[in-house]
Amino acid sequence: MGAPVHGLTVKAQTSLEEVKRNTKRHRRHLLGNSISRYYFLFSILALCLVLGLVIVFIGKTALLLFTRISPQDFFLSFNWTPEEDAFGAAAFIVNTLSLTALTLVIAVPISVGMAVLCAEIAPKWLKSFIRPVLDLLVGIPSIVYGYLGLTVLLPFLRRVSGEGLGDGLLAAALVLALMVLPTICRISDDAIVAVPRKYRDAAYALGSTRLQVIMRVVLPAASRGIISAVILGMTRAVGETMAVVMVIGNTPQLAKSLFAPTSVLTSNIVMQISNVEFDSTWNYSLHMMAFLLLLISFVLILIIRLLGRKRRDA
Amino acid sequence: MKLFKKFTVTALTAVIAVTASFAGVAAAADSLKGKITVNGSTALLPLTLQAAKEFQKLHPKVKIAASGKGSVTGPQAVKKGIADIGACDWDASMDVPGFKAFDGQVANKVAVIPFATIVNKNVGVDNLTTKQLKGIYAGKITNWKEVGGSDANIVVITRAFGSGTRVNYQAKALGGGDIVKKEKNYKETGSSGDMKTAVGTTPNAIGYIDLVYVTGGDIKAVKFNGVEANTDNVINGSYKIWAYGYYMTKGQPTGATKEFIEYVQSKKFQQGSLKKLKFIPISAMQS
Numbered sequence: 001m002g003a004p005v006h007g008l009t010v011k012a013q014t015s016l017e018e019v020k021r022n023t024k025r026h027r028r029h030l031l032g033n034s035i036s037r038y039y040f041l042f043s044i045l046a047l048c049l050v051l052g053l054v055i056v057f058i059g060k061t062a063l064l065l066f067t068r069i070s071p072q073d074f075f076l077s078f079n080w081t082p083e084e085d086a087f088g089a090a091a092f093i094v095n096t097l098s099l100t101a102l103t104l105v106i107a108v109p110i111s112v113g114m115a116v117l118c119a120e121i122a123p124k125w126l127k128s129f130i131r132p133v134l135d136l137l138v139g140i141p142s143i144v145y146g147y148l149g150l151t152v153l154l155p156f157l158r159r160v161s162g163e164g165l166g167d168g169l170l171a172a173a174l175v176l177a178l179m180v181l182p183t184i185c186r187i188s189d190d191a192i193v194a195v196p197r198k199y200r201d202a203a204y205a206l207g208s209t210r211l212q213v214i215m216r217v218v219l220p221a222a223s224r225g226i227i228s229a230v231i232l233g234m235t236r237a238v239g240e241t242m243a244v245v246m247v248i249g250n251t252p253q254l255a256k257s258l259f260a261p262t263s264v265l266t267s268n269i270v271m272q273i274s275n276v277e278f279d280s281t282w283n284y285s286l287h288m289m290a291f292l293l294l295l296i297s298f299v300l301i302l303i304i305r306l307l308g309r310k311r312r313d314a
Numbered sequence: 315m316k317l318f319k320k321f322t323v324t325a326l327t328a329v330i331a332v333t334a335s336f337a338g339v340a341a342a343a344d345s346l347k348g349k350i351t352v353n354g355s356t357a358l359l360p361l362t363l364q365a366a367k368e369f370q371k372l373h374p375k376v377k378i379a380a381s382g383k384g385s386v387t388g389p390q391a392v393k394k395g396i397a398d399i400g401a402c403d404w405d406a407s408m409d410v411p412g413f414k415a416f417d418g419q420v421a422n423k424v425a426v427i428p429f430a431t432i433v434n435k436n437v438g439v440d441n442l443t444t445k446q447l448k449g450i451y452a453g454k455i456t457n458w459k460e461v462g463g464s465d466a467n468i469v470v471i472t473r474a475f476g477s478g479t480r481v482n483y484q485a486k487a488l489g490g491g492d493i494v495k496k497e498k499n500y501k502e503t504g505s506s507g508d509m510k511t512a513v514g515t516t517p518n519a520i521g522y523i524d525l526v527y528v529t530g531g532d533i534k535a536v537k538f539n540g541v542e543a544n545t546d547n548v549i550n551g552s553y554k555i556w557a558y559g560y561y562m563t564k565g566q567p568t569g570a571t572k573e574f575i576e577y578v579q580s581k582k583f584q585q586g587s588l589k590k591l592k593f594i595p596i597s598a599m600q601s
Contacts, residue, residue, distance in 0.1 A: 081495065082475075083412055147511075150511060150512070150515060151511070151515055154516070155515060158516075158517070164466075164467040164468075164469045164498075164499045164516075164517075164518060165469050165498070165499050165500075165516065166516075167501055245504060246508070249500075249501045249502070250474070250501060250503070250504075251495070251500055251501065251502060252495070252496070253496045261498070261499075261500060261501050271502060271504050272474060272475070272476070274383045274384040274387055275385075275386050275387070275475060275476025276386075276476065277386070277390060278390060278394065
């Protein structure tokens with residue numbers, strides 16, 4: 001802008017050039033905007049297409065199963081002996097659910113405790129140590145956890161329990177708990193940090209102790225965030241394969257004790273898929289198991305979205 | 315001056331000779347080109363990769379892609395037309411327990427694969443008979459003291475159904491006997507590597523594996539009916555747990571595929587690289 005005194009003429013002269021330059025720049029911006037808009041749109045559509053293909057392909061092959069056997073035989077029978085045409089997947093479904101539950105029972109108290117420590121209690125140097133370490137743990141490939149479970153955890157469990165094998169739900173749950181711990185901890189940590197300062201100040205002003213503030217004020221205020229952290233950890237636990245395969249024993253039977261070798265949906269798929277003929281009932285039932293896992297994650301993610309929406313409404 | 319002349323002549327001759335030999339190789343290579351895809355057994359994969367490397371040196375215009383997943387995927391991939399060669403640890407053109415014959419496929423023998431019964435190093439037993447192995451894998455013998463060891467539960471480790479190693483072990487070592495499926499001390503592993511780790515880290519464990527994997531201190535191979543598991547005993551016929559490895563093809567192989575299989579079966583490869591990889595040449599068993 002020109003100076004206010006002899007502004008008019010100067011301004012008119014410069015503005016003509018400026019307008020020209022500005023329109024050019026403006027057009028360039030517009031072009032850039034529309035190109036990037038189409039690029040993003042294309043990316044999203046491509047992603048949707050691939051996702052859709054995955055769902056359609058797995059679903060289609062999976063549903064072929066019910067032209068061969070009835071849904072009751074698949075969902076309600078505990079007898080999985082595919083060599084003899086028995087395709088009951090109930091044991092895997094129950095085992096998957098109990099493994100996930102056991103994992104969360106172990107992981108949630110520890111990880112939420114760590115999140116509270118990180119967000120509320122720890123001095124700054126400890127925070128700046130714990131957080132990067134947790135981020136690093138997320139990046140370790142799951143097969144490494146599985147191998148450690150096989151070579152370190154299993155011998156330990158054998159010594160403690162006196163079992164011959166040690167494989168089973170407990171070993172798998174411990175490995176999985178270690179894997180989901182950083183996820184749950186870091187997201188809960190963020191949720192707790194996001195609780196406004198004034199809540200704590202108000203509580204302290206009323207004479208609360210630190211424990212009361214954390215238990216009665218901070219955790220309830222951050223509860224939605226913590227629940228989505230738990231669900232995210234759960235999706236990881238449900239779908240995890242390589243680490244589980246190495247420590248669960250891979251025996252298709254219902255887990256009646258914590259140390260009985262058993263099998264879950266993911267481990268059974270990965271153990272058998274490469275040795276199964278293409279157009280067989282066996283192949284279709286493995287696809288059905290994959291489809292079930294897909295549905296489970298889908299439902300869990302839906303729950304997270306719903307929670308998120310409620311939080312914004314509140 | 316004379317010296318210089320001599321030097322030039324020598325150099326020229328050398329250049330011509332080298333060019334000629336390169337041209338000769340190139341001319342020979344031109345006659346064969348194509349693409350060969352090999353899929354199937356992981357046990358045969360090291361052999362296939364080594365052979366492919368050597369074959370491509372001889373015939374640079376042939377491209378060979380090899381991958382391994384599991385024995386039955388070999389003949390399956392050939393059936394679907396995904397692969398030209400399906401590597402398989404059993405003759406897939408005939409019925410074997412659990413798998414029907416693949417019609418119209420030809421089995422080309424390429425190697426002899428010995429298998430060994432292995433136990434954890436803490437197990438005191440060093441010989442097992444067919445009958446004892448049958449009992450152990452059928453879940454009838456569950457304690458090591460029943461076969462002459464100390465008083466401890468036997469932990470049975472096996473490969474998943476459809477593994478070539480399992481098919482052969484069941485046929486040769488267990489005399490076609492069953493393998494128990496649901497038992498407390500029973501575990502399935504997905505690959506030879508997992509089998510080795512599992513038997514090595516589990517006290518009182520028994521398993522089975524390709525003989526080439528039997529190295530290191532945590533596992534040991536036990537004698538089978540009193541005969542030690544080694545290549546000499548396989549060749550002289552006293553050790554019975556072994557099988558041919560096959561390249562399955564749709565009909566008789568042709569073109570580059572045929573040349574490649576013939577190269578793997580050639581005396582040069584069988585007596586050279588194949589032996590170095592600790593497989594046994596097929597000629598050793600047929601003579």
